[in-house]
Amino acid sequence: MPGLHYITDPMQYEFMRRALIEVILMGAVTGAIGTYVVLRGLSFIGDALSHAIFPGVVIAFLIGAGIFWGALLFGILTSASIAVVATNRRVKEDSAIGVLFAGSFALGIVLISSSRNFTRDLASFLFGNVLGVTNNDIVLSAIAGVIVIVIVVLLYKELLITSFDRAAAQAMGLPVFWLDLLLLILISLTIVVSLRAVGNILVVAMLVTPAATARLLTDRLPVMMAMSAAIGVMSGIAGLYISYWNDVAAGGTIVLVATALFGLVWLFAPQHGYLTTRLLRRRLATDLAETRVVFESPEIQLPGPH
Amino acid sequence: MTIQQTAPPPIDHEDCLVIRDLTVAYGRKVVLNGVQADIRKGQVVGIVGPNGGGKSTLLKAILGMAPVISGTVMLFGKPIDKMRSRVAYVPQREVVDWDFPVTVMDVTLMGRYPKASWIRRTNAHDRDVARDMLSKVDMLDYANTQIGQLSGGQQQRVFIARALAQEADVLLLDEPMNGIDATTQEIIMGVIEEQRIAGKIVLLATHDLVSASCACDCLCCVNERMVSYGPLAETYTPANLAETYGGPVIMLGRADASDELPHTHHHPGEHAHHTHEHENLGIEHK
Numbered sequence: 001m002p003g004l005h006y007i008t009d010p011m012q013y014e015f016m017r018r019a020l021i022e023v024i025l026m027g028a029v030t031g032a033i034g035t036y037v038v039l040r041g042l043s044f045i046g047d048a049l050s051h052a053i054f055p056g057v058v059i060a061f062l063i064g065a066g067i068f069w070g071a072l073l074f075g076i077l078t079s080a081s082i083a084v085v086a087t088n089r090r091v092k093e094d095s096a097i098g099v100l101f102a103g104s105f106a107l108g109i110v111l112i113s114s115s116r117n118f119t120r121d122l123a124s125f126l127f128g129n130v131l132g133v134t135n136n137d138i139v140l141s142a143i144a145g146v147i148v149i150v151i152v153v154l155l156y157k158e159l160l161i162t163s164f165d166r167a168a169a170q171a172m173g174l175p176v177f178w179l180d181l182l183l184l185i186l187i188s189l190t191i192v193v194s195l196r197a198v199g200n201i202l203v204v205a206m207l208v209t210p211a212a213t214a215r216l217l218t219d220r221l222p223v224m225m226a227m228s229a230a231i232g233v234m235s236g237i238a239g240l241y242i243s244y245w246n247d248v249a250a251g252g253t254i255v256l257v258a259t260a261l262f263g264l265v266w267l268f269a270p271q272h273g274y275l276t277t278r279l280l281r282r283r284l285a286t287d288l289a290e291t292r293v294v295f296e297s298p299e300i301q302l303p304g305p306h
Numbered sequence: 307m308t309i310q311q312t313a314p315p316p317i318d319h320e321d322c323l324v325i326r327d328l329t330v331a332y333g334r335k336v337v338l339n340g341v342q343a344d345i346r347k348g349q350v351v352g353i354v355g356p357n358g359g360g361k362s363t364l365l366k367a368i369l370g371m372a373p374v375i376s377g378t379v380m381l382f383g384k385p386i387d388k389m390r391s392r393v394a395y396v397p398q399r400e401v402v403d404w405d406f407p408v409t410v411m412d413v414t415l416m417g418r419y420p421k422a423s424w425i426r427r428t429n430a431h432d433r434d435v436a437r438d439m440l441s442k443v444d445m446l447d448y449a450n451t452q453i454g455q456l457s458g459g460q461q462q463r464v465f466i467a468r469a470l471a472q473e474a475d476v477l478l479l480d481e482p483m484n485g486i487d488a489t490t491q492e493i494i495m496g497v498i499e500e501q502r503i504a505g506k507i508v509l510l511a512t513h514d515l516v517s518a519s520c521a522c523d524c525l526c527c528v529n530e531r532m533v534s535y536g537p538l539a540e541t542y543t544p545a546n547l548a549e550t551y552g553g554p555v556i557m558l559g560r561a562d563a564s565d566e567l568p569h570t571h572h573h574p575g576e577h578a579h580h581t582h583e584h585e586n587l588g589i590e591h592k
Contacts, residue, residue, distance in 0.1 A: 039406060154425045161416050164406045167397040168468075171369045171478075172420045173390035219407045219452035 010244045019130045019197075021138055023236030023254060026197040026206065029145040031232030032152055033190045034211035035225045036183060040163050044094060045082060047204040048101035049184070050191045052078040054108035054200050057125055062111065068140045068192060075188025078104070083181040128199030128251035130240070141193045148186050148193075152225075159183065160221065197236070198251035206232060209258040216269040231261055320383040321347050323368075323476060323507050328377035330360070330367045338363050339531035341377070345509070345524070347475075350502050352518030353511040355528040356551050361511035362398065364528060365478045368509070369395055381476065391420035394474035396465045398481050404454040410464050411449040414440055417471030432471075439467040443493050459490030466497055476507045483514050495521055515547070 010016040037046050053071045060070025078100070085096045115121050124132070152159065162169045162179045170176050187207070194203045214227035239254030246253075267275045328341040338360035345351050353361045366372040368379050370387055379386040381393070394417065417439070418432040440446040443463040453461060462482055469477055482494050498521050501508050509526075512518050518525060525541040527533040527550040534541050534550070 039403075157416075157419050157422070157428070158424065160408070160412075161419060164408060164413075165397065165402050165416070167366075167371070167401050168395060168416065170371045171390070171393065171395035171397075173387070215407065220409065221407045221412070224407050 006241070006245065010241065015131050015133070016240075016244065018133045018135065018138060019240055019250065020237065022130055022133045022141060023197050023240050023250075024233050025138070025141045025145050026194045027210070027232030027234070027236035027254075028229045029148050029190050029232075030194055030203070030206040031210040031214075031229035032225050033148055033186055034207040034209075034232070035214070035221070035228050036152075036159065036163060037187060037207045038211040038215060039221075040183075042187070043204065043208050045097060045184070046187055046191070046207045048082070048097045049075060049078055049188050050200050050203045051101040051105040053188065053191055053195075054125065055104050055111060056108075057195065057200070058108045058112045061121070061125075062115065066140075067195070068137075071192040071195060072189065074104075075192055076185055079181060079184035079188050083177065083184055086180070087177065124199075125195070126199050126201050127249060128195065128197050128202070130197045130250045133196050137196050141196070144189050144193045148189055151182070151186060155179070155182075156222075198254055202251055202255045205255040205258060206235075209255070209262050210235065213258075213262045213265045216265050216272045231258065235261060319344070319380065322380075322382070324378075324380045325368070326378045326380075328364075328367055328379065329375050330363050330372045331375045332373060336375075337530060338367065338372075338528060341367075341526070341528070341532040341535075343524075343526055343532075343535045345507050347505045347507060348502055349524060350498055350508040350510065350522045351524045351526055352522035353509060353526045353528060354513070354515060354518050354547075354550065355533070357513065359529040359550075361513075361528060362480050364526070365395070365480050365509060365511055368478065369393060391472075392474050393476040393478060394469035394472040395478045396462075396469045396480060396482055398484065399458065399461055399465065404461065406454075407452065409450050409452055410440065410445060410456070411436060413453055413464050414449075414467045414471050417468040420472060435473070436467070436471050439470040440464075442470065443467045443497070444489075457487070459486035462486050463490055463493060466494060470497065474506075476509070477501055479508065479510045479512075481511055481513070483512055483517050491517070515542075518542075 011020070037043060053074045056070040056072075056074025057067050058070075060067045081100065082097060085100075109122070112118060112122055112125070158169075158174060158179055161172070162174060162176050166176060169179075190207070191203050194206055198206055210231035211224070211228040213231050214224045217227055218224050235258035236254050239257040240250055242248075242257065243250040243253035265273065267273055269276060271277075323343075323345040325341050325343045325345075328338070329336060330338040341364060343351070353364055355361055363372050367374050368386065369390070370379075381389040386393070411433075414436040415428050415432060418428050418435065422428055422432070437446060437449070440449060443466050445460060445463050445467060448456065448460065448464075453464065456464065466479075466482065469479075477498075479494075479498075483491055486494075495517070498508050498510065502523075510518065510521060519538060519542050522538060524535065524537050526535045527541060527546060529550050529552060534546050540546070
C-alpha cells in the first residue's frame with residue numbers, strides 16, 4: 001500500500017513508539033477531564049494551575065527528584081489554595097488566581113535560571129519534549145490517567161450535579177467544597193501527565209480545545225466526554241506524525257491539529273456550526289418565501305372590486 | 307413499661323418542621339432574624355416579603371446552605387442535617403447553566419441521587435419514578451430534549467419533576483412562579499395541592515401574594531426579620547402585609563377594602579370578589 005510508510009516508518013524508532021503511547025494517554029485524559037473544564041468555565045483556572053505547577057517541576061528537577069512528584073505536589077497545593085480562595089465572596093477570584101499563578105511561574109523561572117543548561121531545560125519544560133519520554137514517564141502517565149478516568153466515571157453523578165446545579169447539590173448534602181477540590185486535583189494530575197507531551201504553556205489548549213469541539217457536536221455529557229477524549233487522542237497522533245515528517249515541535253503541532261479540528265467543527269457542525277446555521281437559516285427563509293406564495297395565490301383569484 | 311401522658315403536647319414535634327430562633331448573617335450583616343415556626347405535615351406555608359427581605363435566605367438556611375449564626379431547624383424531631391435527603395429543593399431557575407449538555411430525563415434523575423449512595427448509578431426503578439414525575443408535570447414528551455431548548459415554564463416544570471422524584475417529605479420552592487406561563491402555573495398549583503393532600507410539607511417563597519393566598523395555609527412574612535407567622539386569616543391582612551413590606555400595601559378592589567380581610571379560597575361563596583380582587587392586585591392569576 002503506497003503511503004503506508006508514512007505511518008510505519010517512524011514506528012521503527014523506540015522513542016517514537018514511546019511518544020505515540022504518551023500522546024494517546026495524554027489526549028484521552030485531557031479530553032475527558034477537559035469536559036468539566038469547559039462546562040464549568042475553568043479555562044483560566046486550568047491555565048493558572050499549569051503555570052503554578054512550574055516551580056514544582058523546576059525544584060524537583062534541580063534537587064534531582066522525580067519531576068512528576070514535584071509537579072503533583074505543587075498542583076495539589078495550588079488546587080487547595082484556589083478552592084479556599086473561591087469560598088470567600090469578597091475576594092475577586094480571578095485576580096487572586098492571576099496573582100498567585102504569575103507569581104509562582106516567575107519563581108519557577110528564577111529558580112531554573114540557576115541551572116547550567118538554562119535555555120534548553122526551560123524550553124523542554126515550557127514546550128514539552130515528547131520524544132524524550134522514558135518508560136518510567138509512560139507508566140506514571142498511565143497510572144495517573146487511569147486514576148483520573150476511574151474517579152470521573154465513579155463520581156459521575158456527584159460531579160454532574162455539582163457542575164450543573166450547585167444549589168441542589170448542596171441541598172442534597174453533597175460536600176461541594178471537597179468535590180470542587182477533587183476536580184481541581186484531577187485537573188492538576190492531568191496537567192502533570194501532559195507536561196512531557198505538550199509542556200506547561202500549551203497544556204491548557206489540550207484541556208479546552210477538544211472538549212469545546214465536542215460540545216459543538218453533542219448535547220449529551222457522556223457522549224461529549226467520549227468524543228472529547230477521542231479528539232484529544234486523534235490530535236495527539238496526527239500532531240506527532242506531522243511533526244515527525246516536517247521536523248517541527250511535536251507539542252505545538254499537536255495543539256495546532258486540535259485547533260484546526262475545532263475550527264472545522266465550529267464552521268461545519270451539524271447543528272451548532274457557523275456555516276451550517278447560516279445555511280439552515282437561508283433555507284428556512286426560502287421555504288417561508290415559497291409558502292407565502294402559496295398563501296398569496298388564492299388572493300390573486302379573488303374577484304377584485306368593480 | 308408505658309408512661310402515661312397527662313396531657314398531650316399541643317403540637318407533636320415528631321410530625322413537624324420546627325424552626326426556632328433562626329438567624330442568618332452574611333459577614334456582620336444580619337439578613338434574617340428570629341424565625342420561629344412549627345409546620346405540620348400537610349401544611350403549605352407561603353414565605354412572603356419584599357425583595358431582599360430574606361425569602362430565599364430562609365429556604366437556604368433551612369437547608370444549612372446559608373450562614374446560620376443561631377437557632378435550630380428540626381425535621382420530625384431530628385436535626386435537619388441528618389434529614390437532608392427528605393427535603394427536596396427547587397432553586398430559582400436563574401442559578402442554573404441551561405446550556406449544560408443534559409436532557410430533561412438526566413435532570414429529573416438527579417432527584418433520585420440522594421436515594422442512590424455514592425458511586426452507585428441510578429437504576430431502572432429510578433427511571434420509572436422519573437418518568438412518572440415527568441408525566442405528572444406534562445413533560446414526558448420532552449424526556450430526551452436538551453434542557454436549554456425548553457421555555458422558562460417548561461424548565462420550571464422539569465425542576466418540579468426533579469424535586470418530586472426525590473419522594474421527599476418536605477418541598478422547598480424558591481419563586482417557582484417567576485416568569486412562567488399560565489399552564490405551568492396551574493400545574494405547579496396542582497402539584498402543591500397534591501403534596502398537601504399527601505401530607506407533605508411545602509414551603510413556597512414567592513413575591514406573588516395572590517398565588518401565596520391561594521395555595522397556602524399559613525404565611526411566614528419576612529423582612530430581614532420574621533414579621534409574623536400564622537394561618538392565612540391572621541397574616542393575610544392589610545395591616546400585617548403593610549408591616550411586612552414596610553408601607554401600606556395597596557389592596558384595591560372595593561373602597562372599603564383597606565379594613566376588610568382579603569378573600570381567599572378559605573372563604574367559600576365569595577368567588578366573584580375573589581377574582582375581582584386578584585385582578586386589582588395587578589398580579590396575573592389564571
